[in-house]
Amino acid sequence: MSVTPKARGRHHHGDLRRALLDAVAEIVLEAGPERVSLRECARRAGVSHSAAAPHFGDKRGLLTAFATEKSERLRAAMEQAVADLPPGADARAVLAATGHGYLGFARDNPAHFRLMFRTDLIDTADPAWRHAAQAARDPLDRAMAALVPAADAAALRARLAFAWAAVHGFCTLRAELPRNELWHPAPRGAEVAEDLVALVVRACAAPERSAD
Amino acid sequence: MSVTPKARGRHHHGDLRRALLDAVAEIVLEAGPERVSLRECARRAGVSHSAAAPHFGDKRGLLTAFATEKSERLRAAMEQAVADLPPGADARAVLAATGHGYLGFARDNPAHFRLMFRTDLIDTADPAWRHAAQAARDPLDRAMAALVPAADAAALRARLAFAWAAVHGFCTLRAELPRNELWHPAPRGAEVAEDLVALVVRACAAPERSAD
DNA sequence: CGGAAATCTGACCGTTGTCAAGTTCCGCCC
DNA sequence: GGGCGGAACTTGACAACGGTCAGATTTCCG
Structure with a gap:
């Protein structure tokens, strides 16, 4: 009501x-x-x-409009997290903040977050949705571009997929496997999320090669 | 038919x-x-x-039984990938193979993979499902334990969540955002997956600290 | 041959999307 | 200011589908 x-x-x-x-x-x-x-x-x-x-x-139209709204809010959450950084923060801090913005949004709106990626329920041809979904990638793109040497396109691409996948995967697993202890050693959510972002940022900032 | x-x-x-x-x-x-x-x-x-x-x-019972089967196959895929390694492979190679097993299963069975994590459609209290889902974590647990010093429980926990999230997130995004170019710079799937696993393994194998 | 388990048939109820026709209310224009 | 056109919404009905149940029927096993 x-x-x-x-x-x-x-x-x-x-x-x-x-x-x-x-x-x-x-x-x-x-x-x-x-x-x-x-x-x-x-x-x-x-x-x-x-x-x-x-x-x-249509039901699909309804959910598409809803997902579009939420995509914009996800983007806003990331940009807000970056804006809240103290001035003079370096590229690593910006990337970390972007990740925390994503994580925070998914933590606070797990149900909405889930829906946003249910592409079977959404009209992925809808222009408004496409635009919002594209725009939701901007903060990560910017943060990563500031961190990775512009020359190395392949490294940039790999790191974009990597960072997005890691953060997104964590959010997905947290939202999808709720409160049952499948998440093996009881992750103490916040702490593990912190460590996860740190690992991602460190990996992205690392120089390209390393003898395997 | x-x-x-x-x-x-x-x-x-x-x-x-x-x-x-x-x-x-x-x-x-x-x-x-x-x-x-x-x-x-x-x-x-x-x-x-x-x-x-x-x-x-119930419809839920049906899908639960199906997801249980597929969880066992996911586990088998990872174990097979490890078994296919040349003898004498080190811990990093085992971790990488485990990741590739996961990625391969999700690539070859995107629809089934999706369903496995639709916990809203599954009876997460079902003992058989719980057992299979737990077991599907074993290969990663083993591989990571072999790579991370046994002493550092916190690092182990963080790396387990990290590695699972990164690989799982990639599979999810690939399955969920199909064939539309939202996946920004056209990822050349296989190549990016390769790089992703490399980044994960390197990050997991890295020593604990790093300045700031 | 008899009983029990598996399956079939047929029916009921609730839910949803869709359509056609009616009703209410806004704003415009003389 | 009073009607008038049209948009927004309502009402009522229909067909399709899914889950569930009761009772008949088939098949197997002993």
């Missing part, structure tokens, strides 16, 4: 689109993305079924 | 359980786990609806 069933201003409802997206957030939080449906969202927004269809045609 | 609709031996069907699990594999491959249902599986196995219920009570 927390979606503020109605409001006036225009027509019957103030901003139905907004209310529906908030409903999506609620449902995803409580019951997972599977249970999102046009009808259920309409129910929570206090409008009748079939009111959602004109706005988002 | 490739599930071999019937067979004789006992009762009406030779091994319905097997046939149903094969049907799950088919459906997951073609249409994703969402479309798995008792009815659809029964249909493909050539039996009538409600024939599946006695074996697996």
Whole structure:
């Protein structure tokens, strides 16, 4: 009931689109993305079924719009973490902060984070989504470019994939294997996340070669 | 139709359980786990609806059993990769092979891999699943223990999470963001995977500290 | 041959997406 | 200021699908 069933201003409802997206957030939080449906969202927004269809045609459209919003928030979280650094922070600190921004967002919004990567539920051809998803990569791209010599394109590419994969994988595992001790030696979340970022940054900052 | 609709031996069907699990594999491959249902599986196995219920009570039971099987195959893939090493391989090579086993399994079975981590669709309390999921961690645990000094428990823990997260994250991203160029500079899959494993192994083998 | 387990048939209920037709309300224009 | 067109929303109905249950039926084993 927390979606503020109605409001006036225009027509019957103030901003139905907004209310529906908030409903999506609620449902995803409580019951997972599977249970999102046009009808259920309409129910929570206090409008009748079939009111959602004109706005988002489809359940997929609904989730795509939602994921787009959240992608922008993920990007904002990373940029905020970088902005919060003390002035004069070096490239390693910027990369670490970017990672912590990503980790923090996923920790605070595990359900939304999960959904963002459920590409089977999202219309990956949607321009707005594509743009937001692309933009969410910018902070990492910038941080890494500042750390890796511009010459070495291959090293840059490998480190981008590596850093993203490591942080993303940690978030995924943490969100997906919740509270059961499969995460073997009880990771003390925050501490392990700290160590993980440190390992990533060190590996990315290391010079290219090393005798194997 | 490739599930071999019937067979004789006992009762009406030779091994319905097997046939149903094969049907799950088919459906997951073609249409994703969402479309798995008792009815659809029964249909493909050539039996009538409600024939599946006695074996697996539930759609969740069905997917849990399937994920359990696949977890065992993931473990086997890693152990095989290690076994294929030339004799006398050192601890770093073992760790790298373990990672490549994981990567290879996820590359060859992206749909199954995805499902294995859809804990919302799986009964995570099921003993068989828990055992298989635990066991799937063994190869990494062994490889890492051989590489990290036994004394340093914290370093071991951090490196386990790190290595698993990096490789798992890469597999997830590759499976989840398919064929669209969001994966920014077109990763040339195999090559990037190779570099990624190298970075992980190097980071794990590195001595504990490093200035600032 | 008899009993038990596996499977089939048929039905019920709840959920969802979709459509067609009606209703309410906004803003515009004379 | 009063109607008027149209957009936003409502109502009601339909078909499809999934899970579940009761009871009949087949098959196996002893």
